[in-house]
Amino acid sequence: MKKPVLTIAGSDSSGGAGIQADIKTMTLNGVYAMSVITALTAQNTLGVSGILDIDSDFVKKQIDAVFTDIFPEAVKIGMLSSKEIIAVIADSLKKYGAKNIVVDPVMVxxxxxxxxxxxxxxxxxxxxxxxxxxxxxxxxEASILSGIEINTKEDMIKATQIIHDKYKCCVLCKGGHSTNDANDLLYDGENFYWFEGRRINNSNTHGTGCTLSSAIASNLAKGYPLNKSIEIAKEYISNAMNEMLDLGHGRGPLDHGYFIK
Structure with missing residues (x-):
């Protein structure tokens, strides 16, 4: 039986990020995808032209509807544009005892x-x-959260420590913005784990953060430990980028269904 996984995020009208990317990723990683929409965005590969927040009470109703019927084995959280929505989500997740929560702190x-x-x-x-x-x-984002500038691997190590010690959660710092490599660093409070990634010469990276976090949540739901979930997720996103899908006039989306011919 497929494991149910919930994404709580905004809608992307162009389909490359947000709820749409999450559902594609979860489905193609072998789980049953459910969604709670926090905002509607008018966006495409060139940018975001409008954001319409969903009323926080209605966000709560969506969460209640999911958890009281199909309890998710993992929850991915993406775009949250107001403190009222964040408060409702946090209270609801604590109320239901949600597990395997993956937060992608989307800021830009x-x-x-x-x-x-x-x-x-x-x-x-x-x-x-x-x-x-x-x-x-x-x-x-890790630079904003830690308060330090990140230019080297040593900076990534220091930043993950600062963030973990402050908020008491594991931190996966994604190295895709690094000029030299695409290696990610996980710090769990005791150990550091590097996940080597091959840098792919593809400027179409719209929705990569949504895709990675959704893939991690999917694999956590299937019972894989965090390290293995990240490893599988990185391989999936690399293959999706390597397909070289080219849509739109800006930074285009990944090919989430790259293995479907």
Whole structure:
């Protein structure tokens, strides 16, 4: 029987990121995908032209509907644009005892558009991070969260320590923004684990963060430990990028169904 997995995130009208990317990723990683939509965005490969928040009470109703009927084995959390929505999500996840929570702290889109309001950052950090089994910031996000500039592997090590010690959750710092490699670093509070990634010469990276975090959640739901879930997820995203799908006039999406011919 397929394991159910929930994504809590915003909708991407172009289909490359957000809820749409999450559902594709979860389905193609062999789990049953469910969704709670936190915001509607008008966006494409060129950027975000509008964001419409879903009322926080309705976000709560969506969560209640899922958890009282099909209890998820893992939860991926993506775009959250207001502190009211974050508070409702945190309270609901604690109420239901949600497990295997993966938080992708989305602050800006791949195209550089700001997606998270300033007053929501502290709320996300203090209410959601402590509930997570792992958070998955990229280098710019890890720099914001740790308060240090990240240019080297040593900087990544220091940043993950700072973030873990502050919020008491495992931290996967994604190295895709590094100029030299695409290696990711996991710190679990005791040990550091490097996940080597091959740098792929493909500028179409719209939705990579959504895809990786959803793949991690999918594999956690299937019973894999965190290390193995990350390893499988990185291989999936590398293959999806390597397919060289080319859509749109900006940073295009990945080929989530690369193995379907």
């Amino acid at each position: 889109s791949t195209s550089g558009s700001k997606l998270l309001k300033d007053d929501a950052i502290d709320s996300m950090c203090n209410k959601l991070f402590p509930l997570a089994i792992v958070i998955t910031p990229n280098i710019p």
